[in-house]
Amino acid sequence: MNQPTEAFLTGQSASNAAPNAVTSPTAAGRPLPHESARLHVAGEAHYIDDLPELAGTLHCALGLSPVAHGRLLGIDVAALKAESGIAAVITAADIPGTNDCGAIVHDDPILAQGTVHYLGQPVFAVLSADRETARRVAARAASFLQIEPLPAVLTPEAAHAAGSYVVPPMRLQRGNAADAVAQAPHRTSRTLKLGGQEQFYLEGQISYAIPREGRGMHVHCSTQHPSEMQHVVAHALGVHAHDVLIECRRMGGGFGGKESQSAVFACVAAVAARRLGRPVKLRLDRDDDFLITGRRHCFVHEWTVGHDDEGRVLGAQVEMVSRAGFSADLSAPVMARALCHFDNAYWLPHVDVQGFCARTNTQSNTAFRGFGGPQGAFAIEYILDDIARALGRDALDVRLANLYGTTQHNTTPYGQVVEDNVLHPLIDQLVSESAYRARREAATAFNQNSPVLKKGLALTPLKFGISFNVVHLNQAGALVHVYTDGSILVNHGGTEMGQGLNTKVAQMVAHTLGVKPERVRVTATDTSKVVNTSATAASTGSDLNGKAAADAAQQIRTRLAQHLSERHGLPADAVRFADDQVHVGELALAFEDVVMGAYMARVQLWSDGFYATPKLHWNRETMTGRPFYYFAYGAAVSEVLVDTLTGEWKLLQADVLHDVGQSINPALDIGQVEGAFIQGMGWLTSEELYWHPQSGKLMTHAPSTYKIPTASDLPEAFNVKLFANRNVEDSIHRSKAVGEPPLLLPLSVFFAIRDAVSAVGSHRVSPPLRAPATPEAILDAVDAVKAAL
Incomplete structure (x- = not known):
């Protein structure tokens, strides 16, 4: 590196x-090193669970719904209180204020009331002086609940077919996509499933609520949004915002999972602390964290695209359906960003993209690094990859043919001019420094003499808009x-x-x-x-x-x-x-x-x-305006080796060139790029989510069933470099954001795997490779290619 x-x-x-x-x-x-680096190494960097517990502290555990959908007929509170070591029980009836912690729409109860909406939804809380006692009792939640099961909708496809959404559908249009597709020399269509992703922060969700004099409440909360936690806790307690203090020194990771979804834990801890007049700590186990909280939205893409003989996209009609879960949470802005990032790095003259946030009886999905942008960009990259196969061209050349221009063809479908486009010199530099063309020839020669092991190579660029797509948050x-x-x-x-x-x-x-x-x-x-x-x-x-x-x-x-x-x-x-x-x-x-x-x-x-932030304006009804202050750019070349008999694969080399403007701290920025690359690679290759098709239980709810990348998944050659640039906008130090944009870089890994699978059929067939590209998915794609020959 x-x-x-x-x-x-x-x-x-x-x-x-x-x-x-x-x-x-x-x-x-x-x-410079991270300001807490020495503290981390010495074990002196305090997280919430490291804080000394005050005298009288009680530990809280949550009783979860055992069914995906049902009428909550009763909770045997008396039996819960009779359990040895249980000091108190909290239900929705004990919340003095509003039983809601929805981020945008008020449709997300703190504790279930009347109806349970997913398997794993918090229904009650038990408190004990001993954390293990509280956990053991809460784990037997089904014994204390009377629930009448109701039909459950468990997939976004089923919800979409029923027209069931958490927010109204949205649409981004430019030109006349239907006519452009109809008149195009060539057309391609596909339906594609793209999986979600668990944040898997190292420090799980935790809140420690301490009652203060008067009506005051001090909550130590592992959250990315202290002000929102202040508001939801105040509403739950029925007090003013000035009565609530939220404090967060540091988190052990967040990735979006602690933007809105830390709310339920902060609220439960605060309600219990207020009712009992004692400090209350609520720290989730990893399994409960998985079962309760949402994650990156799964998407189902369906498209019909028209293109010319050079591979230029002339018109695109796209439908995106996301798994929102049972409530709105942040699904609407996530979908809006997905639609706005469908173009990624490319000029698309005629576009009609529709977004549907499907209501399912599963966890409410939420923010995750990239916030819909990676899901949107994945679609256009897959489209261009299909076009390249259909034309028998190198996918890089098709991508280059569609790139945004600098003086013309430089306006996005939502009307923002791309004023700082450095895609062309950045890609040229990466192509040269990574020896892409020579390695393409070498991979072709290798594959011709290797019937089982196949090499794949792909270069994918990115353009990522920076700013909240709700103007007042900036x-x-x-x-x-x-x-x-x-x-x-x-x-x-x-x-x-x-x-x-x-x-x-x-x-x-x-x-x-x-x-x-x-x-x-x-x-x-x-x-x-x-x-x-x-x-x-x-x-x-x-x-x-x-x-x-x-x-x-x-x-x-x-x-x-x-x-x-x-x-x-x-x-x-x-x-x-x-x-x-x-x-x-x-x-x-x-x-x-x-x-x-x-x-x-x-x-x-x-x-x-x-x-x-200046210059921002956005009309969410017409989906036009300037939602982003500037764009960050990047590109990556990935080379993989795939075993077509087992579906196993290995990333041999990754070359990354990423634009962070004038870096404030290059060491931190390179670390962020490296981390985003590996995290995104996990999303697209190994991190498969699976819900039981009958019960709706999330089966991949622990490290034993959900595989994130490890150090052994890094390529031996991992070349990460910052592109020499300076933000044209007056950002801090003329730098550019680095948190989310580089998560799109490992799209190159997925398409390198697809390239290797395509080599099974001498690149005459476009492999129907789904994401994540697990060994099972790879073998399915290999079989499909062989069957089509």
């Missing part, structure tokens, strides 16, 4: 620096305090889930004030400090919170410069902040001395900062 050198990083940062920016070695752009606040010893404390509304957000924010504050990053400390996210925050999601964490923190630091810097200007009789622009010092003309002053002097002169040494 390639890491950029310090010389390269320093040179890149200096050459692309904005006017008057700090260009010393202390500035942003350096590959805002953030921060506080920066400078103490008289020159140390700096920062608090912002983002949450740290291992991605390095706090590290980048600290770097940008240090960069703005011209000091060493060691001076800066970032504290836990806390709704009593920075209020009305947006979720740390949509890859906007650094963009929003970095800008807000830099704004606060800039205000302090301006005050200090003005103070020194007046004191030394020089213009303010003669004051420079760099190298951990403040330079006033020819005089170099220690930063802490300047700060102490300013304090003595009664200069304000703290400030609040705010940022709202």
Whole structure:
């Protein structure tokens, strides 16, 4: 795995620096370690379950519905209370406020009431001084529940056939797709299933609720959205938002699974703590976490596409059906992003894409890294792969023929102009550096002499829009305090889930004030400090919170410069902040001395900062506007070896070139790209979800039945490089988001596997390979190719 050198990083940062920016070695752009790295290694990084438990703490466990759909006729509360060691039982009737924690639509009860909607839905909670006692009793939930079964809808296809959706269908159109398809020289059609994905965060869902004086409630919650948790807990308790404090120092991963779905656990813990007047901790086991929470939406794609002799798409009619689950959750914006990312990197003149969020009696699916974007982009990549097979062309050449232009053919189907397109030079560089053309010839030669083992090669690009697709969420606040010893404390509304957000924010504050990053400390996210925050999601964490923190630091810097200007009789622009010092003309002053002097002169040494992303507008009825501030780009080449007798495969080499703009921290960014690649590879190859077709139980609900990638799945040659670029928009440090976009890079792995399977038929047949491409799926595709010959 390639890491950029310090010389390269320093040179890149200096050459692309904005006017008057700090260009010393202390500035942003350096590959500094994660701010909690030493704490992680030493075991001193505290997560919620590491916090000392207060006297009187009770442990909570949830009793889950044993059926997928039914009328809840009764709960034997008396029998539950009679169980040895049980201190209390909580049901929906005990919630003093609103029994709802829906993120957008109010259709998601905290505890089931009247009806159960999926197998695994929380129905009651039991509390005990001993966690194992609570777990054992809750595990026998079926013994205490009286439920009349009702018919269950368990697949998105069945729900779609019945016209059952959690939100109204949506449609994205440009031109006349039906006519374009009808008049095209060639047409291709397919129905394709694309599986979902479990977030599999290392730290499971957990909340620790502590009653405070008055009606106060302090909840330590592993969540990506503290403000939303504040609101749902306040509603559940029937109190005001100012009565609830949500705190999150760090999470052991989130990936979207803790954006909205941490709510039920925070609410149950808070309701129990309020009722009993004692601290309550609710920490899920992995099996219960899988059974209760949602994940990446499964999709069913159906399309008819028209194209010309060069493989250019002339018209596309597409239907996307997602498995929403029993409630709306975030399915609507996920589908909207899927529709808006169907184009991926390609100019599509005539498009008609419809989205249906199917209501099923399964867990409500939710946010997951990419938020619908990967599902949308997967469809067009499959389409282009089919077109290449039909024409007997290299799939890369078909992709290149459809790429967005820079001066024409550069408007998306939803009307946003692609103003910063670097796809052509980025792909050209990757093709050259990865030796794609030579490796294609080598793979062809290998396959001609290898009847069982087949090599496959694929290059796929990406274009990913950055911003929440709900405009008002694109805002953030921060506080920066400078103490008289020159140390700096920062608090912002983002949450740290291992991605390095706090590290980048600290770097940008240090960069703005011209000091060493060691001076800066970032504290836990806390709704009593920075209020009305947006979720740390949509890859906007650094963009929003970095800008807000830099704004606060800039205000302090301006005050200090003005103070020194007046004191030394020089213009303010003669004051420079760099190298951990403040330079006033020819005089170099220690930063802490300047700060102490300013304090003595009664200069304000703290400030609040705010940022709202400009230029955004979106009409969700017409699905037109500018939903994204900018686009991130990337491309990957993957080479695989497939055993066509067993379905086993191996990733031999991956070459990645990804655009993060002017990187704030290249080490963190490369780590994010690497992680996203492997996580996305797992989604598309091994992480298969399976619900029992009769009971509706999620059968893949533990590490023993659900396979995520491990270190052994990494290729021996894993070449990851950042594309030299600088954001054309005024983002923080002219960087670009890196959380979600690179998850599309491993589409190249899937299509490399498909290329290898296609070699079984000398590329005369398009393999009907479904995703995830498990060994069973690969063998099914191999058999289909052989049968079609």
